[in-house]
């Protein structure tokens with residue numbers, strides 16, 4: 193008979209204890225994007241590349257990256273990610289690579305690829321969990337000596353352990369960081385593969401040079417730099433009052449060094465000057481001289497409501513670093529051979545106090561059919577047979593769903609497509625108006641790619657794996673407006689193209705039948721061969737001149 197296992201509160205208390213964040217994520221690795229060996233490889237590379245690009249940009253260095261995947265055993269791979277960034281100070285290396293929730297970006301309100309402080313240590317943790325060996329890091333700062341570390345994580349404490357540490361005599365670069373880890377993984381080609389990710393990264397980062405070497409490649413694939421300037425670095429901003437909730441407000445009041453409520457409002461938030469601060473205090477029925485940490489909970493509630501009721505201008509948008517229409521176009525042109533491109537960069541907007549900006553690019557082509565090249569007046573220059581899109585081209589066939597390229601702060605998002613605000617907006621847009629076939633509830637069809645980018649100081653991801661954007665109404669609205677604007681331009685082009693196509697058919701028709709008309713006339717009118725040729729030429733000319741495109 194089963195033993196009675198009921199327990200008392202005291203017995204239960206014996207089992208109640210703190211759980212370390214690394215223990216939690218080791219058990220829930222899918223939350224961080226390590227759900228299967230294929231994705232684990234991609235996530236590891238993505239985290240490393242994100243960090244390298246962030247570090248280079250923050251330091252004002254044009255990124256030069258090396259990514260290498262080496263197969264060690266059937267299901268085991270070594271990943272190498274190397275950058276020419278600022279390097280990492282020796283004392284920080286163990287915590288950065290061996291401790292979850294340790295980073296420089298979580299508390300900063302600046303646009304960057306990373307924001308959580310989990311990324312690269314999670315990759316190290318996964319490597320250690322699946323192969324027993326933690327990550328190896330080599331790094332050199334401009335002033336410092338090069339170092340090499342091997343890290344092991346004590347995940348019951350979320351603390352790094354240093355398995356090996358040595359100072360290197362020299363390093364092959366002036367400065368930078370090299371990350372190396374062995375992990376259980378699968379390397380595959382195709383959609384959502386590492387190859388795919390590299391290509392998409394090249395599209396959104398035309399200022400980066402990326403060398404990529406994977407199993408089966410004879411030599412590294414090089415994505416050359418298309419532009420020589422770094423993107424403008426977004427400025428760091430303070431929180432906007434509208435985006436702060438009561439709990440956070442309480443914490444800020446406790447932590448501030450300001451001595452008055454009015455001073456607190458002005459110093460801790462953006463867009464609050466003396467006048468607005470006083471107005472908030474009056475609306476909250478609180479003295480502007482009140483001492484911040486002495487404000488009671490009910491008063492915080494009143495303060496919160498007063499903030500919402502006061503007119504405060506939108507946060508500054510200098511914190512954003514959009515890609516920009518020109519660079520999106522350059523990126524798209526470089527990686528996809530389309531007949532038409534339409535690019536839209538929306539003005540900045542705000543959700544929950546966070547500034548953000550949406551950008552859209554469309555590349556479209558008439559796949560599978562003869563491709564016409566027309567000049568800006570619509571005149572046909574030449575025709576070219578278009579091959580079926582190969583895997584190198586981002587464009588699919590004419591009857592395939594369009595290829596969707598989603599990005600957040602320049603990082604391609606490869607998974608959770610259907611849960612993403614971008615996908616929802618695209619599905620809800622009336623693409624039939626813009627000349628595309630569009631089955632209800634799905635993506636439109638066509639040999640096209642739609643590029644969508646959200647730049648923000650805080651991207652609202654649906655999970656820690658940073659794969660999809662949460663559908664806040666303000667964000668959905670901006671995406672839709674951008675899509676409509678780009679869609680309208682596409683619609684005009686497709687309509688014009690249809691006219692050109694019809695015209696082209698007509699011309700073929702004339703070329704085919706006119707000689708027969710000439711022969712008929714020659715017989716009826718008894719013309720010489722010369723006269724026949726002349727008549728046909730006159731007829732062709734008069735038909736050409738009456739044609740309007």
Ligand SMILES: Nc1ncnc2c1ncn2[C@@H]1O[C@H](COP(=O)(O)OP(=O)(O)OP(=O)(O)O)[C@@H](O)[C@H]1O
Nearest residue numbers: 243247288295296297306307308309310311312369
């Ligand atoms: N290649 C690198 N060069 C310079 N600094 C780096 C590099 N990689 C990581 N760092 C530093 O280590 C920190 C932690 O990186 P980690 O990837 O764990 O978190 P994050 O990038 O801040 O956020 P996320 O979890 O969203 O990736 C970064 O914030 C950055 O300061």
Ligand SMILES: [Mg+2]
Nearest residue numbers: 243306311312
């Ligand atoms: Mg990171």
